[in-house]
Amino acid sequence: MTAPRIAVVGCGYLGAVHAAGMASLGFDTVGIDVDAAKVEALAAGSAPFFEPGLDAMLRGALDAGTLRFQTDAAGVDADVWFVCVGTPQQPGSNAADLTYVDAAVAALVPHLREGMLVVGKSTVPVGTAERLAAIVEPTGARLAWNPEFLREGLAVTDTLAPDRLVYGVRDGDDASVAALDAVYASILERDTPRIVTDYATAELVKVSANAFLATKISFINAIAEVAEASGADVVQLADAIGIDARIGRRFLNSGIGFGGGCLPKDIRAFRARSIELGADEALGFLDEVDRVNQRRRDRMVALVERELVAAGGGSVAMLGLAFKPDSDDVRDSAALEVAxxxxxxxxVVAYDPEASAPAARRAPELRIADSLDAALADASVVALGTEWREFRDLDPADVATRTAARVVVDGRNVLDRDAWSAAGFRVVAIGRPDRDPVTTASHQEATA
Structure with a gap:
């Protein structure tokens, strides 16, 4: 069987990684995006955003001649067209904005012919695929929905070695299944689970997964509120309940909550769509999930301000601006909002290893240092907003020589409290009792 020729429409975060991934698997791949500057950067082997391993994969595929980029579909003769455009939250509404998806499919129609397959990967409200199929199918092409499950910071791995594949197709559409199997042949050879289902189920898989993860994070953050009120330690609590196989420890990390370009807008769009479908009460709990998540940001601000007052004023060193480590994404970033x-x-003097430039564009009024040392210099309070390894591995004794006071507010509950306390820091964290500095005579002598 001849290898399918692939086109990827939309070369933002999802599309750029998918195009590079498909090309690295040996497929003749074209990435299409209306943003000429983005196309130019990708064609030069440099992604316009930070994602570990992506630039190397891009350059490898470009050098191999399996990947190219252009600004429209002119001259592209693909067998499989992946639609990977964004679905942001509508301004003034919780619903998803499908402008880019609709525009991408409409632009493809003149280029479609009998036997071609259009594959949606964008996260969309349930019912979108059925509507788009009515536009695609009159051309003789078919439509499938193949949701993505990328984790920022691990997107290259998740593209080349996903933990599952989901195909949403028409009942009995064996041709679309066969075409997708051809695309993912090397992945399926590793016994990757494959689920073939209908459009609606495929659309719901992604948003349901995100809703569950968001709920789990907000659950432990709600428990953190009770822990703070009662003097309990939410980290030890999470360790204890996480041993239960029915619960699991992953995503039971309390802190300033989730953010980014997916979870917040996806749970809001899911809730909005449930209301449109008349299932108002089914997902009402997602409103509280969202509220709990937002309250954690309030709590972080309050904790830092409390410690500033106690320290008699001074500056805050805000460590981290990206919504998560190994990413430069500041969309709905809790760390950036707190800063x-x-x-x-x-x-406030902020620093992030990769997200400083995106943060500066989003918040030009924020003072952002060009180095960690500059951010820490003479700070009264050190506030951790993003759990970069660089910050987790800091030597607190070294940090103590650079700050004006010894107070750290750990917004992610990842710092070694014993080590920071032993270095003379007061350690404050969400959902945990405050840890004061070690002040024993023996410690004072050892650190003198």
Missing amino acids: MRLAATHD
Whole structure:
């Protein structure tokens, strides 16, 4: 069987990784995006965003001649067209904005012919695929929905070695299944689970997964509120309940909550769509999931401000601006929001290993240092907003020589409290009792 020729429409985060991944598997692949600057950067082997391993995969595919980029579909003769455009939240609404999906499919129609397959990978409200199929099928092409499950920071691995594949197709559409199997042949050879289902189920898989993960995170953060009120330790609590195989420890990490370009807008769009479908009560709990998540940001701001007052004022070193480590994505970033809110009334100096430039574009009023040392210099409070390895591995004794006071507010519950306390820091964290500095005579002598 001849290897399918692939086109990827939309070369943002999802599309760029998918195009490079397909090309690295040996498929003749074309990436299409209306943004000429983005196309130019990708064609030069440089992604316009940070994702570990992506630039190397891009350059390898470009050098091998299996990947190219252009600004429209002119001259592209693909067998499989992947639609990977964004579905942001509508301004003034919780619903998903399908403008880019609709535009991408409409632009493809003149290029489609009998036997071609259009594959949606974008996260869309249930019912979207059925509507788009009515536009695609009159051309003789078919439509399938193949949701993505990428984790930022691990997107290359998740593309080349996903933990499952989901195909949403028409009942009895064996041709679309066969075409997707041809694309994912090397992945399926590793016994990757494959689920073939209908459009609606495939659309719901992604948003249901995100809703579950968001709920689990907000659950432990709600418990953190009770832990703070009662003096309990939410990390030890999570360790204990996480041993239960029915619960599991993953995603039971309390802190300032989730953010990014997926979970927040996806749970809101899911909730909005449930209301449109008349299932108002079914997903009402997602409203509280969202509220709990937002309250954690409030709590982080309050903790930092409390410690600033106790320290008699001074500056805050905000460590981290990306919504998660190994990413430069600042969309709906809890860390960036906390930094901006604090900076409105306090002296804040922020630093992030990769997200400084995107953060500066999003919040030009925020003072962002070009180095960790510059951010820490003479700070009264060190606030951890993103759990980068660089920050987790900091030597607290070394940090103590650079700050004006010894206070750290751990917004992610990842720092070694014993080590920071032993270095003379007061350690404050969400959902945990405060840890004061070690002040025994023997410790003072050892650190003198």
